[in-house]
Amino acid sequence: MSLQIRPSTFADSPALAELLRAAQARRAASAPELKRLVGQLREHPVRPHFHELLAEDRGRLVGHLMVYQNVGRFHPGHYDVEIAVHPDAQGRGLGRRLAQEAQAHLSALNPEKLLSGTYEHHERGLAFLAQQGFTERFRYFDNVLDLRTWEAERWPVPALGGGLRLLTLADLIAGQGEEAAWRAFHAAFAEARQDAPSEEPPAPTLYEVFRQRAQAPGYSPQSVFLAVTGGGEVVAVTELKTDPQDAALMHIGLTGTRRAWRRRGLALALKLAGMHWAQASGARHIKTGNATSNAAILAINGRLGFRPERVRVEFARTL
Structure with a gap:
């Protein structure tokens, strides 16, 4: 292997997306989405740390390393480490070489905790993280619903009651105006997100960052559904987004309710x-x-017809 390790650039995004899909290191990786995510990290108000390297073998991209602070669960002493190796290049020590690069970079940062993850079926990745001193802390299911066989008539949308209206974000914008609608949406989203199960406590949802989701590939105000009071307060939310790689696939983001309106x-x-x-x-x-610990939502999704597809295993290493 004739290996070259170098910093990444935006021009590498298409090849990097192909590598990540092949290595199953990240779901639905696409060049526009990678550029957007990196741009968000570099421009985020909390100024998270970000370091990215690529490994090439005779001009072909075969490895990726990213050391960064996750803005969704930001802590000044915590760093996420992502390592991906193309299947054709696995078993040749490239993962260990990238781990050494990560360790050398982190040595100047004095981290308190490192976080990483891989998929349950990726035995090589699980073993590698264990060898690096990581221990399992959390698991997530990818749950999938086949809409081609889903019997929608068995599941009519119930009335909300309590004077609430079921609106899309597009409806709310039409009624309140762009800024007021997004502010109301953000208030409900930020509160509901604080109670979502996760390995690390979620960071506050900054409005200026939240507002940028309107530019995300596949995001549309028509596919955001809200429960809204007569006074215009949003009390529950669910988001759907079209997959950038597959127009026939949709992803559900956060589904949640403000604390005072739960159990309805x-x-x-x-x-x-x-x-x-x-x-x-x-x-x-x-x-x-x-999250596999969220028994209530897993039970609901199971009744609706969702089926587990794969499990993401989250690891941590305390230093």
Whole structure:
């Protein structure tokens, strides 16, 4: 192997996306999405650390290393480490070489904790993380619903009750205006997200960053469903986004309810509204990610017809 390790550039995004898909290191990797994610890290108000290297073998991209601070769970002493090796280059020590590069870079940062992850079926990746001193801390399911066989008539969207209206974000924008609608949406999203199960406590959802999701590939105000009071307060949310690689696949993001409005079936009603909309729009599948510890939502998704596809295993190493 004639190896060259160098910093990445935006021009590498198409080849890097291909590598990540081959290595199954990241879901739905695409060049535009990678550019957007890196741009968000570099421009985020908390100024997270970001370091990225690529490994080439005779001009072909075969390895990737990223050391960064996750803005969704930001902590000044915590760093995420992602290493991906193309299947054709695995078993030749490249993963260990990239891990050494990561260790050399981190030595100047004095980290308190490192976080990483891989998929349950990726035995080589699991063994590698164990060898590097990481221990398992958390698991997520990729749950998938086949809309081609989903019997929508069995699952009508229930009335919200309590004077609430079921609106899309597009409806709310039409009624309140762009800025007011996004502010109301953000307030509900930020509160609901604080209670979502995760390995690390979520960081506050900054409005200026939240607002940027409107530019994300596949994101549309027509596929964001909200429960709204007569006074215009958003009390529950669910988001759907079209997959950048597959127009027939949709992803469900956060589904949640503000604390004072829970246990009224609002999250289920919104999720059903989104599922009906996705099926009517011609989507064939819906994916959502759930923590394996979230028994309540897993039970609901199981009744709705979602089936586990693969499990993401999160690891941590305390220094």
